[in-house]
Each structure stands twice: as structure tokens, then as C-alpha cells.
Amino acid sequence: DVDLPESHPRYESLLTRHRIEAGVDRGITSRQGLIAQGRGEAFDYLLGERTIDSADDAERAAAAHLLSADHAVVSVNGNAAALVPGELVELAEVTGADLEVNLFNRTEERIEAIAEYLREHGATDVKGLTADGRIPGLDHERAKVDADGIGAADVVLVPLEDGDRAEALGEMGKTELVIDLNPRSRSAEVATVPIIDNIIRAIPNITEHARDLRGDPDAQQDAIDTFDADSALTAAERTIREGDLE
Ligand code: ATP
Ligand code: MG
Numbered sequence: 001d002v003d004l005p006e007s008h009p010r011y012e013s014l015l016t017r018h019r020i021e022a023g024v025d026r027g028i029t030s031r032q033g034l035i036a037q038g039r040g041e042a043f044d045y046l047l048g049e050r051t052i053d054s055a056d057d058a059e060r061a062a063a064a065h066l067l068s069a070d071h072a073v074v075s076v077n078g079n080a081a082a083l084v085p086g087e088l089v090e091l092a093e094v095t096g097a098d099l100e101v102n103l104f105n106r107t108e109e110r111i112e113a114i115a116e117y118l119r120e121h122g123a124t125d126v127k128g129l130t131a132d133g134r135i136p137g138l139d140h141e142r143a144k145v146d147a148d149g150i151g152a153a154d155v156v157l158v159p160l161e162d163g164d165r166a167e168a169l170g171e172m173g174k175t176e177l178v179i180d181l182n183p184r185s186r187s188a189e190v191a192t193v194p195i196i197d198n199i200i201r202a203i204p205n206i207t208e209h210a211r212d213l214r215g216d217p218d219a220q221q222d223a224i225d226t227f228d229a230d231s232a233l234t235a236a237e238r239t240i241r242e243g244d245l246e
Contacts, residue, residue: 012049013041016083016200023082027113030105033079036160043181044198046240051205054235055197061227062157062177062193063095063209064220069155069175072097073127077104080159080199081114085121087203092123094210097157100149101128104162106141137168157206159199161187179203183236194229196236 004014020037023029051059066072074097076088081101092099101114108129115126131144133151142165145151156169159179163186170176170190178191179202188194195202213220 012200013044016041016198019082020079023078026082026117027110028117029078029082030103030110032105033077033082036079040160040181040198043240047181047196047236048239048244049198051197051201052236052239054232055195055202056205057227058193058195058232059197059202059205060209060213060223062195063206063213064223065155065175065177065193066091066095066097066157066206067210067213068217068220068224069097069153071153072155072157073100073150073153074098075100075102075150075156075158075161076114076118076128077102077160078110078114081117083199084203085117087207089118089122091203091207091210094207094214097155098149098153099123099126100146101126102145102150102158104142104165106144135165135168135172137171138165143168158187159202163187163190166190183233183240188233191229193227194233196232 004011020029020034024034072095074088074092076099080088088099099118101111103110111128118126127146127149130146133145133147134143135145150156153174155175157177158166161178166176166178166187167190175192177193178187179195179199180188181196181198182188183196188196
């Protein structure tokens with residue numbers, strides 16, 4: 001792996017970069033994914049590379065939605081797989097959600113490589129290879145999903161999703177949980193629950209909230225009802241513009 005002293009002030013950020021590079025080398029992350037990582041990193045720097053309180057609330061609400069769903073799916077793209085493979089498998093296990101590989105720049109090789117990488121990290125069933133469902137309103141390749149996966153889901157967690165697809169999924173009536181460091185990204189703006197946090201911190205924290213909320217429908221409903229998407233977006237943007245206000 002990589003030889004970085006944990007005491008390095010930007011340890012996490014360097015580790016993240018290294019994982020994305022390794023993802024490209026393994027054929028699971030696209031070259032576009034490298035650029036997306038750079039955009040994310042800039043926002044993370046401005047947020048102080050930490051989970052702000054409003055993001056923690058969003059992560060709790062997301063956990064509650066996943067647990068109370070009829071059919072929840074965690075969507076996995078090349079960046080998500082490179083950064084948090086084991087953590088995604090664990091989240092799916094704790095919440096009972098399906099894992100589905102879902103790529104903006106879709107190739108069969110990359111889908112298979114990501115599915116295999118998730119299996120190496122303990123996943124038993126990975127969706128995304130059937131691709132017999134379509135998201136209405138998108139061109140052919142971008143529209144593909146599994147009919148019994150994202151196609152049938154009432155709740156989807158989409159990390160780092162493209163704006164058009166996030167919008168189209170929302171129009172299908174799905175509850176969308178979006179992880180995106182940019183509070184002005186269209187994906188964040190159309191989300192039922194926008195999570196303005198680094199996926200590296202967000203996924204384990206959603207899992208921790210899910211462990212806490214599991215078996216308690218009243219607490220789940222409360223986390224869902226008390227979360228306000230507009231306030232969360234505003235709080236994140238204010239933190240970026242004005243620094244540490246929380
Ligand atoms: P649009 O407004 O159409 O959505 P975009 O610039 O957001 O355009 P995307 O491909 O959706 O294009 O960009 C990926 C998003 O993922 C960016 O908003 C970026 O900030 C975010 N991102 C990148 N890396 C991470 C990460 N590690 N954790 C969370 N979000 C990330
Ligand atoms: Mg976006």
C-alpha cells in the first residue's frame with residue numbers, strides 16, 4: 001500500500017488521492033473520476049475536512065431512510081468503490097440495502113471490476129450487471145439500471161452522482177440520499193437528503209447511526225421528520241463562505 005506517516009497534516013487527503021489513483025490503475029475508477037476527486041477535495045478543504053453538524057444530521061436521516069425503506073439500494077460508482085469498498089459492504093449489511101454498481105461512463109469491464117472488488121471486500125450479491133431497467137428521460141447508456149435493483153427501489157443512496165441522473169431518479173419518485181461535497185451541485189440540490197461531507201467520513205457515520213437506530217421505528221421517524229434539506233445546504237454553504245460557525 002502507501003507509505004505515509006499518519007502524523008502528516010494532510011494524511012487523510014493524501015490517502016484519498018492514493019486510493020483514487022490505485023482505482024484508476026485497477027480499472028475501477030474512470031479518468032473523469034480523478035477530476036471529480038479534485039473538485040471534491042477543494043470543497044472538503046473549505047469545510048475544514050470534517051463532518052459539520054448539519055452533515056451529521058443528514059447522515060442520521062439517511063440511516064433512518066435506509067432502515068425504514070421497503071427496498072433500499074446503495075449505488076456504487078468508481079470513486080465510491082475505490083475510496084470505501086469495505087465500508088459500503090458494511091453499510092449494506094447493517095441496513096439490509098442492496099449494492100448496485102451504477103456508472104456514469106458505463107463499460108461492462110468496469111462494472112465487473114467494481115463488482116469483483118466489492119466481493120473481495122465481503123459483498124455476496126452485487127447488482128448492476130443485468131441492466132434490464134431504465135431511468136426515464138436519460139439517453140440509453142446513462143439510463144441503465146437493474147429492474148430489481150435501483151429500478152424497484154423506494155430509497156437510493158447515490159454518492160457523487162451526476163446532476164442529470166440525480167434529477168431523473170428524483171422524478172421517478174424515489175427518496176434520494178446524495179453524498180456530495182459541493183452544496184451547489186445539482187445532485188445535492190435535488191436530493192431528499194443532501195449529505196455535504198466526504199464519502200470517506202459519511203459512509204461509516206451513516207452505518208454508525210444505522211446501528212443506533214436499528215429496531216427503533218419511532219427514532220427513525222424522528223430523524224426523518226426533523227431533517228431539513230434546505231437548512232442543511234445553507235449551513236454547508238455558510239461554513240464554506242465564512243469558516244467555522246458551528
Ligand atoms: P453537476 O452540477 O451537473 O452535478 P458536477 O461538477 O457536480 O456537476 P459531478 O460529476 O456530479 O459534476 O461531480 C462529482 C461531485 O462529487 C462533485 O460535486 C464533487 O464535489 C463531489 N465529490 C468528489 N469527491 C468526493 C468525495 N470524496 N466525497 C464527497 N463528494 C465528492
Ligand atoms: Mg454533481
